[in-house]
Amino acid sequence: MARLEAILVGNAAAAIQGAPVTTIDFDFVVRDSPRVEAKIRAFAGFLEASAVVPYEGVSRMVRVSSAEIQVDLLPRLYGVRTSFESLRSRATSVRVGDEKVRVASLGDVVRSKRAAARKKDLAVLPILEETLREKKKRER
Numbered sequence: 001m002a003r004l005e006a007i008l009v010g011n012a013a014a015a016i017q018g019a020p021v022t023t024i025d026f027d028f029v030v031r032d033s034p035r036v037e038a039k040i041r042a043f044a045g046f047l048e049a050s051a052v053v054p055y056e057g058v059s060r061m062v063r064v065s066s067a068e069i070q071v072d073l074l075p076r077l078y079g080v081r082t083s084f085e086s087l088r089s090r091a092t093s094v095r096v097g098d099e100k101v102r103v104a105s106l107g108d109v110v111r112s113k114r115a116a117a118r119k120k121d122l123a124v125l126p127i128l129e130e131t132l133r134e135k136k137k138r139e140r
Contacts, residue, residue: 002042005031007084007091009077009104009112011124016094017106019131021124025070029104031084032075040064040073047071079115080108106132 008016010027030036040062044051049066064071077087090105110128113121 002039002046004036004039004043004073005084006073007087007102007104009074009109011109013103014106014109014124014128014131016103017092017131018135019106019128021127025072027072027074029077029084029087030073030075043071043073077104077108077112080111082108106135 006028008026009029010025011019011021011023012026015021015023030040040051044064047064047066047069049064049069049071051062051064053061054063055061060075062073064073076084080087087104087108088102090108091102092105093100094103095101106128110125110132113125113128
């Protein structure tokens with residue numbers, strides 16, 4: 001396909017890890033490389049979707065969307081000062097059909113939501129923090 005290296009973040013990543021949350025889109029941090037624009041175009045083409053920069057001048061996020069799906073591709077995880085490699089090192093892999101999807105750690109998702117501090121992030125934060133506490137208890 002597009003060979004776009006990406007890590008699932010946001011509420012979709014939290015839900016996969018057991019958080020009782022929902023979302024209408026999928027957010028991915030993508031490796032920021034010289035070929036990323038071509039890979040994003042190929043990804044959009046594969047989905048038969050459009051690729052736009054919705055907040056031009058403010059963000060480098062690219063939104064790939066069609067009637068069926070919305071995917072936001074981000075050059076970094078909001079509010080978490082870390083490299084793509086570091087974020088990936090804490091991520092887990094989940095099989096989706098024939099593909100493997102990297103999913104950001106719940107701790108990284110919580111840190112990002114806290115840093116973003118938007119109303120929708122603050123509303124879900126207690127649920128994510130409780131899920132993280134429960135997950136840590138089970139791991140002990």
